[in-house]
Amino acid sequence: MLRAQLRKQSPTGSTGATEARIQNMVVFSVAGQRFAARTDEIGGVTPWPGATTVPSDTPFIDSLVRHEKGCLPVFDLAAKFHRAMRDGERLCLIVKHVDGPLAICIDAHVPSLHMVARSLIQYRDGNDPDIAGTCIAGEEELPIINLTTLGVSSNRFAR
């Protein structure tokens, strides 16, 4: 379901040296805000199945969605960034989280795949451990979300 968008900055060669210079990133949007994440942290994208609210004290983990024969916890990325999802069509981004698969509700706009030169990625430590840094995908500078550890540090701070 990912739509490849190969940009001028993305060399198509597949030599080891070239691969070392590029990073595959997925760009998606949540309540209108665009984010980037490493492709290898994403397990898939499915239609949004609707969520079951769980009365939870865990920051931003507040529902379950059906997935295959089970349910996945949902991280409310929109709430983390103080945004509200609009009504209408949505997609479910499945994340390879360190604690097990995790779902994120994203906008219906299908995520796009970008091959980003590593020189255009800036990793930096900030106040928010869920943000790894920024990258330039296409012509946009986007925050890079640490999907695999999403919420782990904020939960630690919350306790």
Add this chain to the structure above:
Amino acid sequence: MGLRGHKTATVSFGQTVRFLVALIGPTHVAFPAHWVRGIITPAEAGGDGPVMWANSSYDRTDLAARFAITAPGQTAETRIILYGNEQKSRSFSTEQALGLVDVDRSQIHPLPTQFRGGERERLLGFFIDEAYVALIANPFWVLELPTRKNPLDAFVLQVSDRQVGVPESGLPVESFVRENAMQVSGGRMR
């Protein structure tokens, strides 16, 4: 009254747990049915103070508030669940009592690890029905008793042992039994 049926979620020759499924706000909450003593209307429960029913007293607890679920006001479907064991009893309001369901132990899932807060004490996990996902309330938390390890162990029925509506303590369950007596075991909830 409120109970809509009795359903076996899966055919099993192993261990099952019987739950009463009720709506609290928009959330399907499942209570181990062994400690359900009755399901009554708000009118039958009377005004403020403990609910007196069949010579037993049930202190009220606002389960929706304790779960931090926003619940609508009283409707025609509102039911008061009388819940208790030998040690303690409580009554609480639900938007609707949907029915009984027998769930194979293998179909009961723990909360995913990502849930790290107080919900792990309040909820023992969930099970999946075609129409809903039900969150399993910790019956010890409901009764404000100290919780224990593997709380559902106390509620497991061997399929060959099942007896509908027979409580562990022998407290009266008139309305509970009356409702179930009218239902066909294995039928769908409406």
